[in-house]
Amino acid sequence: MQDMTHVRSRVLLEKQVDADARVDAPHLPWRSPIATTTGLRSLDAAMPSDRAVWLRRWRATGREPFAHPVLGELFADEGDRVVAIISDAGVLLPLRLRPIPGALGMLDATGPYGFGGAYRPQGSAGRQPEFWTAFATWAQRHQVVTAFARMHPFADDVVAPPTAALVDRSVTVVRSVLADDDAVLADADRKVRKNVRRAVADGVQVHVTTSADGFEDFARIYASTMERREAGAAYRFDDAFFERIHRELDGSFAYAYATLDGVVVSAELVLHSDRHAYSFLGGTDAAAYASRPNELLKLAVVRWCRERGIADYVLGGGAAPGDGIERYKRAFAPAGVRPFRTLELVLDPDEEARLSHGCAQGSFPAYRGATGAAAVLGGRA
Structure with a gap:
C-alpha cells in the first residue's frame, strides 16, 4: 500500500489530434x-x-x-x-x-x-x-x-x-455467494458465525424484496444511522433521491430488511447487475445491536443473490484503510479482499x-x- 500523503499518479497519454476529426453540436x-x-x-x-x-x-x-x-x-x-x-x-x-x-x-x-x-x-x-x-x-x-x-x-x-x-x-471486500449458506459461514470469521447464531436465537427475521413498498422503514433506519454517526450533508438524501433510484433503476435494486419483534431494526439498499450485487446504503438501529441483525441480513442478501444467479456481493471498504468498518466487512469475506x-x-x-x-x-x-x-x-x- 502506498503512502497516501504523498502518492500522486500522473500520466500523459499520447497527444494525437487529427485535423479531420468531425465535431458536432458546437454549442455543447x-x-x-x-x-x-x-x-x-x-x-x-x-x-x-x-x-x-x-x-x-x-x-x-x-x-x-x-x-x-x-x-x-x-x-x-x-x-x-x-x-x-x-x-x-x-x-x-x-x-x-x-x-x-x-x-x-x-x-x-x-x-x-x-x-x-x-x-x-x-x-x-x-x-x-x-x-x-x-x-x-x-x-x-x-x-x-x-x-x-x-x-x-x-x-x-x-x-x-x-x-x-x-x-x-485501500481495499474492497467481495463476498462470493458459494454453494450454500453453510459454505458462506464456513468461509467467514468465527465471530460472524457466532453473531448469526445470536440473531437467530433472538428471533431476528430477514427478507429481501425488489419492491419499494416499506421504503419508509429503510428511510427511518438510514436517517437515524447518519444522525448517530454525525454524517455530513453528502451522505444524507431526501425521498426524491430514492424515488429516482426506484424509477430509473427498476429491476436493478433490492431492499434487505431485518426485523425484531415485528419492527425493522436493520436495512440495506442493494444495487445489482446481472452478475454483481453492491451494498449501497444502509444502517442499523443502535438499540438492536446486541441481537446482531446485520450479519443475518447480509447472509440473506447472499442467499438472494445465489437464487438469482448473481455471483458476488460487493461489501465495499471503510472510510479509511484498516478502520472498523473495513474490519467488519473483512470478517464476512476474509478471502474476498481486492485492491481498491x-x-x-x-x-x-x-x-x-x-x-x-x-x-x-x-x-x-x-x-x-x-x-x-x-x-x-x-x-x-
Missing part, C-alpha cells in the same frame, strides 16, 4: 464526437436521444448500476454535465464533466458515485488499450484537464487503463500544474483539495 462542446478518427462519441444524459443510446449501451453491460446516467445525475452539482463516452466496440465510460472555478473554459471529469471505469459490453474480450488513447484525444480537444474514477473491482468488466494512472487507495484503486489521469499537464501550484498533494486532483483554488472558489470539491 462536451457532446462533440470524434467519430471519424477515434471511434468515440460523447452522449449527454440531458438530451433524450443521447440518453436512449446510453441506456441501450448500459443494458449491454449487464445493467451495471454505476454505468446508468442516474447515478451521475443524483450527485451532480450545478453546472456539471453528466456524459458518457462510448466507442464503436461498445465501451461505455460514464463521467461528470465539471467546470473548474478559476480556469475559464476548463473542465475536469469524475466517475460516478460508487465504481466507475470504461465498462465493456457483457461477454466482450480483448484489452482495447486504444480506448484510453482515443479518450485522451477527446479530452484534449474539449479542455478536460484531469479525469478521476473509483475503479470497478472486477477488472474483466472494464477496459484496463494505463497502469501508471492507477493508484492503490482510483484512476488518476492528467490530460493537460501544464494547466494541471498551474492549477495545483501550492496545493497539498494528498488528493487528486490537488486543485480540488482543501487548499486548492477550485475548492475555495467552487465551495465544494
Whole structure:
C-alpha cells in the first residue's frame, strides 16, 4: 500500500489530434464526437436521444448500476454535465464533466458515485488499450484537464487503463455467494458465525424484496444511522433521491430488511447487475445491536443473490484503510479482499500544474483539495 500523503499518479497519454476529426453540436462542446478518427462519441444524459443510446449501451453491460446516467445525475452539482463516452466496440465510460472555478473554459471529469471505469459490453474480450488513447484525444480537444474514477473491482468488466494512472487507495471486500449458506459461514470469521447464531436465537427475521413498498422503514433506519454517526450533508438524501433510484433503476435494486419483534431494526439498499450485487446504503438501529441483525441480513442478501444467479456481493471498504468498518466487512469475506484503486489521469499537464501550484498533494486532483483554488472558489470539491 502506498503512502497516501504523498502518492500522486500522473500520466500523459499520447497527444494525437487529427485535423479531420468531425465535431458536432458546437454549442455543447462536451457532446462533440470524434467519430471519424477515434471511434468515440460523447452522449449527454440531458438530451433524450443521447440518453436512449446510453441506456441501450448500459443494458449491454449487464445493467451495471454505476454505468446508468442516474447515478451521475443524483450527485451532480450545478453546472456539471453528466456524459458518457462510448466507442464503436461498445465501451461505455460514464463521467461528470465539471467546470473548474478559476480556469475559464476548463473542465475536469469524475466517475460516478460508487465504481466507475470504461465498462465493456457483457461477454466482450480483448484489452482495447486504444480506448484510453482515443479518450485522451477527446479530452484534449474539449479542455478536460484531469479525469478521476473509483475503479470497478472486477477488472474483466472494464477496459484496463494505463497502469501508471492507477493508484492503490485501500481495499474492497467481495463476498462470493458459494454453494450454500453453510459454505458462506464456513468461509467467514468465527465471530460472524457466532453473531448469526445470536440473531437467530433472538428471533431476528430477514427478507429481501425488489419492491419499494416499506421504503419508509429503510428511510427511518438510514436517517437515524447518519444522525448517530454525525454524517455530513453528502451522505444524507431526501425521498426524491430514492424515488429516482426506484424509477430509473427498476429491476436493478433490492431492499434487505431485518426485523425484531415485528419492527425493522436493520436495512440495506442493494444495487445489482446481472452478475454483481453492491451494498449501497444502509444502517442499523443502535438499540438492536446486541441481537446482531446485520450479519443475518447480509447472509440473506447472499442467499438472494445465489437464487438469482448473481455471483458476488460487493461489501465495499471503510472510510479509511484498516478502520472498523473495513474490519467488519473483512470478517464476512476474509478471502474476498481486492485492491481498491482510483484512476488518476492528467490530460493537460501544464494547466494541471498551474492549477495545483501550492496545493497539498494528498488528493487528486490537488486543485480540488482543501487548499486548492477550485475548492475555495467552487465551495465544494
